[in-house]
Amino acid sequence: MPFAASRFLPLRPNMKLFPETAALQLEMDKVKQLLVGYCQSEWARSTASDLRVHTRKDYIDTALRQSHEYHQLLLNSSYFPNDYILNLARELKMLGIPGAVLTGEDFLQLRKLAESIEKIFRWFDADRRTAYGALAKVIEDTHYEKKIIALIDEVIDESAQVKDTASDELRQIRMSLYRKRNELRRAFEKIVAKLNKQGYLAEIEESFMNGRRVVAVYAEQKRTVKGILHGESDSRKTAFVEPEETIDLNNEVQELENDERREVYRILRDLTSRLSAYSSLLKHWHAVVGEYDFIRAKAKLAIEIKGEFPTLTDKAHIHLVQAYHPLLYLYNQRNKKPTIPVNITLDEQKRILVISGPNAGGKTVTMKTVGLLQLMVQSGLLVPVHPSSQFGLFKQLMIHIGDTQSIEFELSTYSSHLLHMKHFMENANGRTLFFIDELGSGSDPSLGGAFAEVIMQELARKHAYGIVTTHYLNLKVMAGKTPGIINGAMAFDEKNLQPQYKLLVGKPGSSYTFSIAERIGLDKGLIKRARDLVDQDQYRLDKLLNRTEQDLRDLEKKEKILHQQIKENEKLKREMEQLMDREKHRQQVELQKEQNRIAQEKLTYLKDMERKLKQMTLEWRKEKDKNKVIKQMEALLFKKNETKAVSKMQKKIDSKYKEVGGEIRVGDRVKMKRNHQVGQVMEIRGKRAVVKIGLLPMQVEISDLVVVEEKAS
16 A cells, blocks of 8 residues: 555554654654655655654565666656646635635546546556556556546536536536627727717726626716716826616616526535545546656655665665665765765674774764664665665664753753663664664763663663664773674774775774874873773774784775786686687688588599590490400599699698608697598597697597608708
8 A cells, every 4th residue: 555545544553763863863854855855746745744754564565666667767758647746735625615616727627527537548558557566556446438428528618718608508607608799899989989089088088897798988078078987097187987778778787687697606515515425436537647647756855865665674684785765865966075985784793883993983973874864764765775675674763863851851962872771772672763872971981881871781782773873982892702792893093194084894983082182182191191091901902903903904995905906817718718719710601611622623523524424335335445444444443543633732741741651649640531631649449539629629530640741841
C-alpha cells in the first residue's frame, strides 16, 4: 500500500526517536525541505512535510521501489501522465456538502482530475504493470469511472460555461435573449445615428450603466434627450442617458438575463448533486494524483543527491558501501570540492563502532551520515550509496550529540549527559540504533572514562547497534577486547596536519595531541612538561597508535599501487592473448591457403592426365602398331623423372633444408612429406608426433615425416 493510502487507514508504526529533536539533530528537516521543493501539488507538499519514519518492511520496500521506478523513468526520459497540478481540496470538500453548488471552472478542474486518472490507467498496460509493479500499486484499490467526464461534458463546455443544450428551458431563454439583444442593438443604432447627426453625442457615444445600454451625450444636452439619466462622468462634461425608446427592450433583456442566471444556477446545483455520488471516488483520485506527484518529487531528489535503491532486510543490520552525507555532498558539489565516501558494516558480530581520532577529523560527520541515511531509507527515500549497500530496520533511534546542558532543569552538561545515557541503557534493545558523540566527556577523565566503559558494556549487553566517538584510551582498549565492539579511526595526515575524512575500521586512532602542538610551533619546553605530566604508558600507547596509523596509510598507498600494477598486468595479458589468437588464426589461414593450392595443382595435374589418356585411347583405336601406344602410356604413367611436377614450396624447402633421415625424436626438425612444411617435434604419441609449425602445434603421422637440417649458408 502506498504512503498516500495511509491517510485512509490506521497509522502504521513509526520509529521511536529520542530525544524528540533527534531527526532535527540529524538534519532530516533539511532533507524534507529539499523534497518539498520538488513537490508541485499541495497534497504532495503536505505529505513531504509530514514524512514519517516507518518500521514495516513491506511498507518501506514498496515506497522505495516506487521511488526507484519513477527514478528510472526520469533517467530514461520516459513519459508518465501526471501532467496536471491539481489542488482540489476545497472543491472536493464542497462536493460532499448537501446543497453546495460548484462553478463551471470547478467542474473543469474535476474533469482534469478524471482525465489524469484515465491517462494513468491507460498508461499501465499489461507490460508496464509488470515492469512498474510498485507504481501500479497506487491505483490497485481504485477504478476509472467514465461517467464522471460524460456528466460534466453534458453541461459544461471547454470555456467553463454552461452549454445551451444543458436544458430545454435554458436553450429557449438564450434564444429569446439573443433575439431581444439584436432588437435592442438595432434600435440603439438608430438612436445613436439620430443623436450624432444632431451633434448631441460625446466622443464615446455609448456605454453600459447598471447593466443597461445608455448613450453618452454632452452634459448640456442631457435634458434634451428623453429618457432615464443614469449618471455623469467624473468631469461632469458627459451624461449617460437611457433613451425612452429602449427602456422596455432593456427591461426585457435584463429580465431574460435574470432568468438565464437562475436556470444556470439550477443546472450547476443539479450537476453538483449528481457528481456528489462520486465524491469519495474523486477524493481517492485526488490522493492518487497527489501521490504520484510526491513519488516524482522523491525521484527528482534522488537525481540531485545521486540516490540509489539499496537492499532492505528485516533485521538489525547496516552495510554501507560508498555512502555520502547527502547535504554535505550537495554543499561540496556547489563549492567544487570532493566528498569522501564512508564504508561501514554493523552486524551481529560487530554491533558497536568506537571511532577515535583528532578533532575536526570527520567523526561526527561519519556518525550523522549513518543516522541520516537510516532515517531516509525508513522514510522511503533513495540514498547516496552504492546499490550493493544493505539497510536493516530499526524500531528506535537514540542520539546524543553536542552540549545538552539544560537551563530549564538546572542540569550541568555532564548531568544531562548521564540522564541521556540512563534512557539509552534502560530502553535499548536489539532493534535500537544509537549515536553518542564524545562519550563520557564533561567530567574527570578517569571517572568519566570509567562510566563510559560501563555504559558501553551495558549497551553491548542489550545487543543495541550504534556508533560512539571518543578520545578516551580506555574505551579504545575496551573496544579491542570486547565481543560485539570494534575500533575505528579517522585517517589523519600527520606531516601536513590535514584530516583525510576517511574511516579506517579495525584499529583505534590517535588524537595527535603532541604532534599538532609541535607542528604549530608550540614551545618545546612546554610540550616536554606536558608529556612528563602524562602517564608514560598512556603516552606510549598514543604514540604507538600514531605510528600504527601512519604505517597503515603507507601500506594502503603501496596496496593501491600494487592493485594498479596488477590491473595493468592483466590488461597486458589480455592484449597478448588477443595477439596470439590473431597470429594463430593467421597461420591457420595461411596453412589452409597452401593446402588449397596444392590440391588445386593436383587437380590440374589429374585433369591433364585424363585429357592425355583420352587422346591415347583414340590413338589406340586408330594405330595399328599397338606397341607404340603402349610405350607412350608407359612414358606418361611410370617415368617419374619426366612426369614429376615440382612445386614451388618444395623448391623453397629444398633450397634451405636437406633431408638426413633416421629415427624421429623429440626436438628434431622435420619436414612433412605431403605439403613440405617444416616444424619441430614437441611430443611423440605412438605412431603420431606433435609438430609445432610456427605457433601452431598439430598431430602428424610419423610415416609422413622426415628429419631435416638447415643447410650451411
